Amino acid sequence: MSGTTKVRSPRSVALVGPYSSGKSTLFEALLDAAGAPLKRPADPRNRPMTTEIRLGHCSYLGDPWTILDCPGSIEFAFQACSALTVADIAVVVCEPSPAKAAMVAPLLKTLKDQGVPHMVFINKIDTLEDGLADTLAALQAFAASPLVLRQMPIFDGPTVTGYVDLMSERAYRYRKGQASELMQIPPAMLAEEQAALGRLVETLADHDDVLLEKVLEDIKPTPEELYRDMRKDLVDGSVIEVLVGAAEHANGVRRLWKALRHDTPDPAQAAERRSIIPGGAPRVQVFKTVYAGHTGKLSYARIWSGTLTDGAQLGGTRLGGIYRYIGGDLTKVPSAQQGDVVALGRLDGVRTGATLSSGGQPEQLPFPEASPPVFAMAIATTDRKDDVKLSGALHKLAEEDPSLFITQDGETVLHGQGEMHLQTTVEHLLRDYGLKLTTHKPAVAYKETIRRPVQEHGRLKRQTGGHGQFADVKIDIAPRARGEGFLFVDKVVGGAVPRNFIPSVGEAAEEATRKGPFGYPVVDVSVTLVDGGFHSVDSSDMAFKTATQIAMKEGLAKADPVLLEPVDHVTISVPNDYTARAQRLLTGRRGQILGFAERQDWPGWDDVAALVPEAELHDLIIELRSQTMGLGTYRRKFDHLAETRAAL
Ligand SMILES: Nc1nc2c(ncn2[C@@H]2O[C@H](COP(=O)(O)OP(=O)(O)OP(=O)(O)O)[C@@H](O)[C@H]2O)c(=O)[nH]1
Ligand SMILES: [Mg+2]
Structure with missing residues (x-):
């Protein structure tokens, strides 16, 4: 222009x-x-x-x-x-x-x-x-x-x-x-300068026939x-x-x-590159969310088309402020136009990546997906009273950072893109939410199973005051193939255990598998109720549950229990100079190498695949990055459970 x-x-x-x-x-x-x-x-x-x-x-x-x-x-x-x-x-x-x-x-x-x-x-x-x-x-x-x-x-x-x-x-x-x-x-540079200019012109001439002709005819552009x-x-x-x-x-x-x-x-060209049809109601895309102290929620957004004025409706919410950062400070402005990248106030319920319009439901523009997490850190409040505050803070954090993943399965675990990423996240929780937290290595999800069938007898007979409790069960506990899960079978004949109590036996048997002899959940077992006894007055669901619990506890301990550890299918991606190193790294962590191949769409990179126990993956990314100039990455998915003595 x-x-x-x-x-x-x-x-x-x-x-x-x-x-x-x-x-x-x-x-x-x-x-x-x-x-x-x-x-x-x-x-x-x-x-x-x-x-x-x-x-x-x-x-x-x-x-x-x-x-x-x-x-x-x-x-x-x-x-x-x-x-x-x-x-x-x-x-x-x-x-x-x-x-x-x-x-x-x-x-x-x-x-x-x-x-x-x-x-x-x-x-x-x-x-x-x-x-x-x-x-x-x-x-x-x-x-x-x-x-x-x-x-x-x-x-x-x-x-x-x-x-x-x-x-x-x-x-x-x-x-x-x-x-x-x-x-x-400098005269001493002239020859070198001419050579560099020549290279520049030649490269540009590769995409411009007019320029190419000039070069061939020795005319200076x-x-x-x-x-x-x-x-x-x-x-x-x-x-x-x-x-x-x-x-x-x-x-x-x-x-x-x-x-x-x-x-x-020009911004119109960028809009065209993203296939945005010009005209119509203003359209914006949120690419970052921050909770900024007294200002509250700020959504950083690009105006892809039209002019946005403060107070407009965006995605069904009334916009509460348009801000620029001038000299590093938030400065309120009345409007923003196509090409502007601004902070928008109080767009509650609007998530990072969303495309919004002040008229109707716009088509959602593509937004990058976060890479799968490669590092995990468990956190706990030092004061249980803070748990509610923590869950509120985590909710906001997940909104601010789509590359952070949170699981709450027994313990609260942050999953992210590296140790520094999670440390920064924890510091954010400490500083901006006033929480007191401790961090630790997340527990590995060990399981247990049994290797030998056993028959077990559980009997409850108790007299408390006038009313007694009575139940008697005989169960077979047997291993099942890996991955088949829990099964309860009723083989009682002749009413040795009345029908109405049998579901309680099944429930109690399943409950007993939640914590086995080593303290972990027991998987892949069948429990068959084969016989039992009852009393017409003193038997109850509760009594049958207790008798089953007694039988399960003793039976599982006798059934040659064994610890199972999760083994993941891991794929490391590295520039091929580092392929051998990646293989050594995996074998050093009890990994079983499955092979390596060129990484799809990544010329010069390899994928190395292996089966690796989950217990060995905790700091894999740290070692991998330190050995590959920070370039190596990996992804993992659960593959199977394998017998181990690792955690005993
Ligand atoms: N010698 C020299 N050092 C520089 C120059 N520019 C930046 N640095 C130094 O390089 C270091 C990193 O600078 P930053 O501007 O923080 O780098 P950055 O790219 O923003 O780093 P990240 O935000 O961590 O990705 C600092 O110690 C700077 O002082 C430069 O032109 N010359
Ligand atoms: Mg920087």
Whole structure:
């Protein structure tokens, strides 16, 4: 839209990339450069890891923007994925280190699969020692489209002091915290600069016949032609442009702003990419829910079409506030338009991921699903009185974080994406809900069974005052095949036990299997009532239950009981350099390797399958990540119960 002064529609950029690559530093530097600095910036020496999406609103050269600072850790990847669904463009922030390139692989794949336009920002350029060639080659190995370097670092001895902008063929000297200053291209760099520009033009010419003809005829394209081509190729994903800088020193930040301003598609294009039909009542999608102290519930949402005004009905609820984050503070605004990413107040009952409209039921836009959990932690209140408070808090937490799963089967267990994820969750519970909690390793769901049939006799005869209690049962207890469950059979003949008492015997027999000789539930047994005796006055349901309990307790103990442990089918996914290591890791945990194969849709990755006892899986993800640069993942499903002595 060059040449016009019309203010463009709001656009949003998501900062994504491996942990600690400098996204939050860049977030702050971008806001600074746009004249909207955070009021309370992080202490640069003690920058906290980001665990939740942060929004920042600003305008750059007159255009309104939302910046989304995403967590980098793989344990919070769901948040980054959620942010990507509402971004017009993603900036992949990474470091100038070939060894760290693999950490970008899953992200590049997600961006490609979701069709989100993206560029790469190689940050920490001040730490660059040699050139960028190795880093680019390493990144290229994981990228589906060619990377095109737009800037060449200028070295003064070992230090990067500026850059050559290849498309405009201008050189700039970095100045800390300020716009860079124009300088001569160092003569010693000219040959290298021409070669790099040649590569850039050739890559763009692969997607543009007009440009290709010029290249073949040796005609130099104008910078405008190159800018136009770069934008088109970026939008359709056929090239990935690469910029460089040092967020900490505000170097390359204005250059990045200009690239974003020029290359980021309009919100209408993002809506089209997501097959949203324009027009009609305003439509929004919630991509994050936060319970923010006195403000109450906030739903971060993108306006996909139309203009939303405060107080409107959304999904049957009256909207209670539209907010932007200016300088890091919530600021109420009267309305938001297509392309805006804002926080919406008091949308009770609205869940993360929902598409809402102020008119009728809109079609639900796709929203990412959380990866299955890989780590679990049990929690308990130190004061039982807090249990109600805890369950309320957990309810909110599950709403805030769809990558968190909660089970309450005997104990309360949090299941999530890693140890850090769950620790952050527990800290949240302690800090924001004032709960006192202890954490522990979740119990493994051991079971028991028996290996030998027995016959057992249970007899109750009691005289209490005038009225007595009497019941007599003879039962056969026998093992059943694994997975067949519990069975009660009635084989009483001749009324030795009257019909009306027999269901009580069955119930009591089943109840007795809930806790076997080792203290765990007993599975796969049959109990057959073969004979018994009764008294016409003193027999009752209660008496028959008690007699059955006596018989079951003694019978199970004599029937050669054995402990059963759950064994899961586990599939580890790793880049194939790590396949052998993954196999060793599984065998080291009593795993029985079933084989390995290429991971579907993941070139260069393998899936290793094994049967592994559940007791060995608790910290598997920790070891797996530490051995695979954080890249390895696994999924599991219950397979069978196996006899064991492990827990005795
Ligand atoms: N040398 C150098 N260090 C930087 C630069 N930018 C950021 N850092 C440092 O890198 C570390 C991580 O920075 P953050 O901005 O917190 O990184 P992040 O990507 O937000 O990290 P997560 O939120 O954990 O994913 C901090 O110690 C920063 O000071 C840079 O341009 N140069
Ligand atoms: Mg961060």
